[in-house]
Every structure is written in structure tokens, then in C-alpha cells.
Amino acid sequence: MKKVIDAIKQFNKERDWDKFHTPENIAKSIVIEAGELLECFQWGSEYDYKQVCDELADVMNYCIVMADKLGVDMETIVLNKLEETRAKYPVDKCKGVSTKYDKL
Amino acid sequence: MKKVIDAIKQFNKERDWDKFHTPENIAKSIVIEAGELLECFQWGSEYDYKQVCDELADVMNYCIVMADKLGVDMETIVLNKLEETRAKYPVDKCKGVSTKYDKL
Amino acid sequence: MKKVIDAIKQFNKERDWDKFHTPENIAKSIVIEAGELLECFQWGSEYDYKQVCDELADVMNYCIVMADKLGVDMETIVLNKLEETRAKYPVDKCKGVSTKYDKL
Amino acid sequence: MKKVIDAIKQFNKERDWDKFHTPENIAKSIVIEAGELLECFQWGSEYDYKQVCDELADVMNYCIVMADKLGVDMETIVLNKLEETRAKYPVDKCKGVSTKYDKL
Numbered sequence: 204m205k206k207v208i209d210a211i212k213q214f215n216k217e218r219d220w221d222k223f224h225t226p227e228n229i230a231k232s233i234v235i236e237a238g239e240l241l242e243c244f245q246w247g248s249e250y251d252y253k254q255v256c257d258e259l260a261d262v263m264n265y266c267i268v269m270a271d272k273l274g275v276d277m278e279t280i281v282l283n284k285l286e287e288t289r290a291k292y293p294v295d296k297c298k299g300v301s302t303k304y305d306k307l
Numbered sequence: 308m309k310k311v312i313d314a315i316k317q318f319n320k321e322r323d324w325d326k327f328h329t330p331e332n333i334a335k336s337i338v339i340e341a342g343e344l345l346e347c348f349q350w351g352s353e354y355d356y357k358q359v360c361d362e363l364a365d366v367m368n369y370c371i372v373m374a375d376k377l378g379v380d381m382e383t384i385v386l387n388k389l390e391e392t393r394a395k396y397p398v399d400k401c402k403g404v405s406t407k408y409d410k411l
Numbered sequence: 412m413k414k415v416i417d418a419i420k421q422f423n424k425e426r427d428w429d430k431f432h433t434p435e436n437i438a439k440s441i442v443i444e445a446g447e448l449l450e451c452f453q454w455g456s457e458y459d460y461k462q463v464c465d466e467l468a469d470v471m472n473y474c475i476v477m478a479d480k481l482g483v484d485m486e487t488i489v490l491n492k493l494e495e496t497r498a499k500y501p502v503d504k505c506k507g508v509s510t511k512y513d514k515l
Numbered sequence: 516m517k518k519v520i521d522a523i524k525q526f527n528k529e530r531d532w533d534k535f536h537t538p539e540n541i542a543k544s545i546v547i548e549a550g551e552l553l554e555c556f557q558w559g560s561e562y563d564y565k566q567v568c569d570e571l572a573d574v575m576n577y578c579i580v581m582a583d584k585l586g587v588d589m590e591t592i593v594l595n596k597l598e599e600t601r602a603k604y605p606v607d608k609c610k611g612v613s614t615k616y617d618k619l
Contacts, residue, residue: 204308207382214389218396219403223454226359227348231453233366234345234546237338238446244331245439246431246613255330256379260388262337263370263381269363273356277367278311284364285318292322299323301558327558335557338442342550349543350509350535405454412516415590422597426604427611434567435556441574442549449546452539460585463538467581468596470545471589474575483568485575486519492572493526500530507531 204277211267229269236261308381315371333373340365412485419475437477444469516589523579541581548573 215221240258243250270277291304319325344362347354374381395408423429448466451458478485499512527533552570555562582589603616 227352230345234341237341241334248331256384260384280360280364435560438553445546445549449542456539464592468592488572
């Protein structure tokens with residue numbers, strides 16, 4: 204992962220784009236790219252594999268930039284959040300159902 | 308990264324949630340979580356650090372699930388896309404400006 | 412408003428697009444278009460007036476289709492929801508602040 | 516429609532919320548609410564009718580605020596955009612298919 208983070212940072216540094224990358228602008232960028240990813244599925248469940256990979260990569264790219272701006276380690280926050288979600292969704296209550304935790 | 312992917316897969320397997328995780332539903336989930344991340348910045352640039360980390364983790368979690376469903380390696384697709392973006396945004400044309408490639 | 416609704420319905424009928432317009436697909440379309448609207452503000456508060464109007468129109472178009480599919484009157488649901496929001500945000504508690512109701 | 520616009524403006528004025536409603540913040544709000552609307556369909560095509568109406572109303576509310584901020588008439592911009600879309604999607608090319616205009 205470090206290799207990817209470094210490549211992205213180098214890419215942005217060469218372009219002097221750091222000044223645009225406030226957490227607020229990155230949050231906007233993540234949702235914009237997520238919308239483009241969803242566009243691959245706008246009218247149904249079939250999709251263009253290459254296009255989905257490309258759009259997913261764009262979302263990930265900005266997520267990595269955001270984590271870097273926040274000074275957090277991606278893997279750590281994902282694992283931490285998973286523990287919190289575990290508490291909200293006990294296996295015996297949510298197994299096999301997609302009900303939201305506040306309605307379990 | 309492998310550790311995180313395995314933790315997420317185990318988490319979903321325990322809950323029998325795999326059946327909900329079609330690429331289409333995951334794409335929806337990514338944009339839904341991205342919207343929650345943006346909500347941290349709805350009225351301005353100030354933000355609650357813990358909340359932003361949590362929402363970012365949720366976006367990342369679904370991105371990881373998506374990559375797993377597609378059978379692609381996250382790092383590979385991000386690096387590949389970066390190369391494509393490099394071609395669209397040559398340093399001499401885009402340095403220090405946020406102009407979109409089709410207007411450069 | 413009736414004139415607009417009829418124009419949109421006629422437009423979609425001519426193209427035989429009704430079959431794509433399930434509530435689920437329309438919900439996806441609304442968020443996709445909303446992402447494009449946000450793209451006008453991706454890197455800051457300045458914006459292209461014509462582009463913002465165009466993207467806003469796309470969001471509205473799909474909102475109108477959704478209301479039509481649900482068989483509800485747009486104005487009625489907006490006014491009803493405003494009453495619910497009024498209860499959540501009493502003037503004396505929320506005046507001049509952007510705090511979310513669950514933290515007021 | 517005028518009645519609804521006035522009700523929303525009065526609602527926001529009473530709360531002194533106008534100062535938060537920059538076009539940029541409203542664009543963020545539209546996509547945030549659109550994400551909540553999509554959440555009603557996160558795991559499939561079935562939905563809670565009341566909840567969908569409520570979330571749609573929230574999206575519409577911010578669209579109306581945006582149009583008001585831009586000083587444009589909602590119906591006018593939707594009809595204008597429909598004419599532009601008509602040119603992009605000639606009936607004989609797009610009838611019955613969901614292909615995007617750039618691939619028609």
C-alpha cells in the first residue's frame with residue numbers, strides 16, 4: 204500500500220495539486236467519483252468490467268489522499284470501524300438479513 | 308492489506324451478507340457512504356476528526372468488498388488508473404490549475 | 412408544473428424509456444446527476460452559471476419522474492416534509508446554527 | 516409552486532439559515548439527501564413508500580433553494596434542458612435502449 208500512497212503523492216506534487224486537496228474538497232471528490240462508479244449500474248446490474256475497475260480506482264485514489272491528509276493509516280481505521288460495526292450488528296440478530304441496525 | 312480484506316470477508320461471511328453484495332448493490336453502498344462522509348462537511352470546511360475517519364472507513368470497506376467481488380487487486384487498479392490519468396493531465400498543461408482535462 | 416411533468420412524460424414515452432424508470436433506477440439517477448451538479452463546485456465555491464443550471468435541471472427532471480412513478484404530488488410532499496422538519500428544528504433552538512437536530 | 520417556494524424561504528428565514536445556503540453548500544446538500552434517498556434501495560428494488568417520499572422531498576427542497584439562489588425558474592430550466600437532451604437523444608437512435616448518447 205505504501206507504494207501506491209507514494210505514487211499518488213508524487214503524482215499530485217508534480218502537478219502542484221496539493222493546494223486543492225483540502226479534506227472538504229476531497230470529500231466532494233469521493234462522492235463525485237462514487238457517482239461515476241454508480242453510473243456503470245444506472246439502468247441495471249450488468250456492467251463494463253474495465254469501466255467499473257477504473258471508476259473504483261478513482262474513488263480509492265481520493266480515499267487514499269484523504270487518509271493521507273488526515274494522517275491516518277487506512278488499514279487501521281477500516282479495522283477499527285469494523286469492530287464498531289460488529290457491536291452494532293451481532294451475528295445472531297443480523298444473520299442473513301439486510302435490516303439496518305436501528306431496526307434490528 | 309490482505310489482513311484487512313480477510314477481516315472484512317470473515318465479517319460478512321459470519322453474517323451471511325455475501326448474497327446482498329452484488330457489484331450493483333456495492334456501488335450503491337459506496338455512494339451512500341460517500342454521501343455520509345460529505346455530510347461531515349455539509350456547511351463548511353471544519354470537521355469532526357473521528358467522524359470523518361469513521362465515514363472514510365465505511366467508504367473504504369465497500370471499495371475493498373467491490374475489488375474482491377471483481378477479483379482485482381486494489382493496488383494494481385489504482386496504479387493503472389494513475390497511469391491513464393497521467394496521460395490526460397500532462398504536468399506542463401495542468402500544473403497548479405484544477406481545470407478538467409477536456410478543457411485543458 | 413403540470414406542463415413540465417407532461418413534457419417529461421411525453422419525452423420518455425417517445426423513447427420507450429419508461430421500462431428503465433423503476434424507482435430504484437431513478438433513485439440511482441438522482442444521485443448520479445447530483446454528483447455531476449456537485450462537480451461544478453469540486454474545487455471551490457466559484458461556478459459556471461449555465462452548467463449549474465443544466466445539472467440542477469437534470470436532478471429535478473429525475474425527481475419529477477420519481478414523484479410521477481410514486482403517484483405523489485411534488486408540492487404536497489415537500490410541504491408535508493417541511494412540517495416534519497419544523498418539529499425537528501424549533502426556531503428557538505436552531506436559529507443561526509447549522510447543528511443537526513440530533514445534537515441540538 | 517410559488518406557494519412551496521415561499522414556504523421554504525419563510526422556513527429558512529425564521530431560522531436565519533440563509534447564510535449557510537451558498538450554492539456550493541446547497542450542491543453538497545442535494546447529493547447528501549440523494550444518497551439518503553438511494554439508501555431506501557440499497558439492497559434491492561423494494562422500498563418503504565413513506566420513507567422514499569420523505570427523502571425525495573428533501574432532495575426537492577434543496578433543489579428549490581438552489582434555483583432560488585440562482586434566480587432561475589425551475590420549470591424554465593427543466594424545459595430548456597429537455598430540449599438539449601432531445602437533440603442528444605434522437606428518437607430513432609435511442610428508442611427502447613438505455614445507451615448513453617456518446618455511444619449511440
